[in-house]
Amino acid sequence: MSPAERAVRFAALHEGGCFALPNAWDAGSARILAHAGAVAIATTSAGIAWQLGRRDYAVSLAESLENARVLIAATTLPVSADLEDGFGPAPEDCAATIRAAADAGLAGCTIEDTTRNPAAPIHDFDHAVARIRAAVQAARGLGRPFVLTARAENFLNGRPDLDDTVRRLVAFAEAGADCLYAPALPDMEAIRKVVAAVAPKPVNVLIAPRSGPVPLATLAEAGVRRVSAGGLLARAAYAHTLDLARAMLAGDLARLNAGPAGTEVSAAMRGQGD
Structure with a gap:
């Protein structure tokens, strides 16, 4: 399936209802998610870094795009x-990143308003909007659909300012972003406020509000169109491995034998290209 065909499928998923967007970190996890029934997958910056043996945010653009190519080759999913x-901090950096992402075959991507500067972790409002506007212009020049998701990162960076978060998301939507995303919103009321503010543009939510887990149906009823997992699946896989490794090293070999059979995992790996 061509990149354009995958992009069309991905864009269509945002037109109605609510779908789960699990995040893969390598070819094997991508095939597992496809086998489980995912309709599309996303990468995870944390998962990419961990599978390279690094901390989060220690990955280059080239490494991120190479990881994306691996996932694209592993399945037929968007x-x-x-x-x-x-x-990069400049609007031109964001535009160049969009063009590189499209060249890699991606159906979409997310761009944050973060700076990577702990002293001032969020770009000033006007500059943040200019960055998204440049990314949108680059995406519109591709000649095919490309779902650009603009992220407002206040709540992940010690700035629990819902009004500013909504203001940013509204401005990103007005600049042309296709989907809006504010990770770690505090509760369902905040999620509903975001959805109402940017309507009819689709909203992505990271699993659930910080107030606690809710069913996918609850998020759908609130108007959310997309629910992603971020690095949570990768974290669970690595945490479970760590737990079993500690048991093994402590002499508890029964813990390993009690695990599931590898039959279904092997079946999941018989995917595209085999």
């Missing part, structure tokens, strides 16, 4: 990439 802050 793939959207977590491209962090656009890999």
